[in-house]
Amino acid sequence: MGHTVKLLGNPILRAQCRPVHESDADSARDVASQLRSTLYAVRRELGFGRGIAAPQIGSDLQVVFVHVDEPMVLINPRIEDRSCDMIELWDDCLSLAPLLVWVQRHRAITVRYRDLEGRRATLRAEGDMSELLQHEIDHLHGTLIIDRAHGDNAIWLREEWEYRAGENDV
Ligand SMILES: [Zn+2]
Numbered sequence: 001m002g003h004t005v006k007l008l009g010n011p012i013l014r015a016q017c018r019p020v021h022e023s024d025a026d027s028a029r030d031v032a033s034q035l036r037s038t039l040y041a042v043r044r045e046l047g048f049g050r051g052i053a054a055p056q057i058g059s060d061l062q063v064v065f066v067h068v069d070e071p072m073v074l075i076n077p078r079i080e081d082r083s084c085d086m087i088e089l090w091d092d093c094l095s096l097a098p099l100l101v102w103v104q105r106h107r108a109i110t111v112r113y114r115d116l117e118g119r120r121a122t123l124r125a126e127g128d129m130s131e132l133l134q135h136e137i138d139h140l141h142g143t144l145i146i147d148r149a150h151g152d153n154a155i156w157l158r159e160e161w162e163y164r165a166g167e168n169d170v
Pocket residue numbers: 092093094095135139
């Protein structure tokens with residue numbers, strides 16, 4: 001099977017993913033390993049991508065794979081706590097790679113999840129990791145960055161964004 005990322009318009013990207021139960025442990029492991037190989041493959045191809053969620057490879061299980069400083073699998077992740085303090089940034093997504101979207105995210109969050117061995121874990125994430133996890137957890141609930149577009153003219157084609165950014169450098 002190739003490394004194909006499901007693209008905007010595919011209904012799986014709008015699905016509510018279901019929690020991984022004990023009986024799904026094998027499937028969750030398969031999904032996690034596919035997520036990892038797919039992320040690394042598309043990252044080589046596109047030059048970006050720090051995280052990927054199950055619907056993006058066609059699975060409706062609550063599994064996320066991220067790689068910021070190190071690879072990490074989160075099963076059934078839940079955001080327990082969100083800072084009132086917000087950050088704004090250009091976000092992108094492997095499922096709609098030609099687009100850049102200006103979004104608002106919580107600066108810090110606390111996430112509860114299970115690891116691949118089923119152990120409970122809690123993660124306090126800030127900055128890059130915080131906005132990344134909010135992005136990936138959104139995927140598990142059928143929410144995409146275009147739904148988070150913040151302010152006027154918040155959805156750009158990457159090509160136009162790069163053209164403008166180049167202009168501002170001069
Ligand atoms: Zn995404």
